Amino acid sequence: MKKKLLIGATLLAILTGCGQQPELDVNADQNNTAVQQSQVVPNQAEQNKQATEEDLTDTTAVKVTDESNDINQNQQIAAILSKNVVHFDFDKYNIRPDQMPIVKAVANTLKDIKGNYTVRIEGNCDEWGSDEYNYALGLKRAKTVKNALVNLGVDANKLTIISYGESNPVCTAHNKACWAKNRRDDFTLLP
């Protein structure tokens, strides 16, 4: 008998508690319904707000497209420049006649670049000579090519020169073929 009374009291308490909860749930459902309805049928002020957001999106899209084009163009120019190497005779910094077509090709590449850029001409030497003298020799090689490029119509303000002396060899064997490869000017497009 006591057990039946206890079970009955427990069921009554559960039913009483659950009886309050549905009221809260009903309110929440009403709120959600109100939001959904307002999205389906926006008023005039909300329509204006949506139009402004679309304008901002368009502006951002244009900027991204422009930057990727710049990067692609710079990579292409850097790749072209890296293939152009001007070589020099032993202990000389004048441009050999057979190297002038390379200088002209570099000039044409640079003149086709639209927008701002800086190209560094890097003078290098073989291993014969004191290091300090070789640095100056490398610099003179870079300067000679810079002057030639300016004479061919390249803006001097967009060219800078540097010397690596004998410290930047592309070939490290001790033979005449290697030494000839190392007596050179490289071209680097600076970021």
Next chain:
Amino acid sequence: MRIFLLFVVFLYLNASELQITKYITNQKPKIYVEYVHSNSKLNHMLQIDSTIISHYDMKIGGKTNNLTNINFTKYKGYNYLLRFNYQNKTSTALLYNLIDKKIELYKKYKIPNFNSYPFMIHALSYDINSKLGFEPIPWIKRKIVYSVNMAPKESAIFISDITLTYRKKIVSGGFNIFPKWADRAQTEIYYTKYLREPTLFKYNIYTGKKTRVMVSSGMLIVSDVDFDNNKLLLTLAPNDQPDIYEYNLYSKSLKRITKYTGIDVNGHFYGNNILFISNRLGNPNVYQKNLSTGIVKKVIYYSKNQISLTAYNDDIVISSRETNNALGNNTFNLLLVNKNSDDIKRLTLGGKNMLPVFSNDGSTIFFIKEYHFNSKIGIIRLKENKIFYFRLSKIIQSFDC
């Protein structure tokens, strides 16, 4: 195990010059060495030092139990007995005069760690040499600072003792070239680092403090520091033209010394003159510019290619390219000339001998000898007519001592 080779070569002299080696074996003081410790590296370095100094003969004997208990009859034929011991980063040395039976030297030498032992032995050798009455040899205690090519456009700066036994990398990462001691005490160096443009830094080897001194486009090299450490001679190219400039460290003022449109490099203070290398007559040669009159004149008329130089008082040492071969090996030799004499002394014979540097006392010339993919530091003892080489398995880009 770090192994270095010691080569001894007698200088090749001009055919017209007859020179008799100064020492007769019996006249050189003889030192017998006994040691308490059991580290052979110390004894080996002591032996090398005595060979380089060339003022006395040294015989490394055996171990002993103590420094003071001496049986004088044991060392017949020797003038001195050196006993020394290394323990707990300290070396204790006793130098006995076996003839007069008195102590000439009793001194302790402390080092921060065992790797510094070459400096400890060099200091001991310096003291032995002085106690025996020979002219001081301060160069033996000097540190060498050098840059080594690690890869294209990458080099690191090291310091070492004169035998390249102690080595420590002090600047790495990037392209660090042309180190030069900034002060006579050898606490700071100048070096050029390639950032977007060549940049000159001053670096304290003990504190690691690094100070930016200047930036120049094209190239930037410290060629010489004056005696008082107030002025620098630099090769700069602010307008793409390599010329020699004098930089006053206190007023921060820069003065252009040369204005030739070709190549002017390697400036050296020389009294009221500046010595430098220029190609103004077609090939690189040594010239001097008088700072009062501005007159420039050629200094040495021997050999067509003189590519680097060092000077001390009236003596000038040049590195001369003696072949002009674009297709094969070229020979660079060191030549010693004196401004008061027409004589030229050939200091090296064959190979690629470059970047001569006089020691502070003018008695010794340090230089680089390159061969295959290695470099050697060469030490020329002028009065003793000897050359010693210490090898490094890398190409040394530049150095100073």
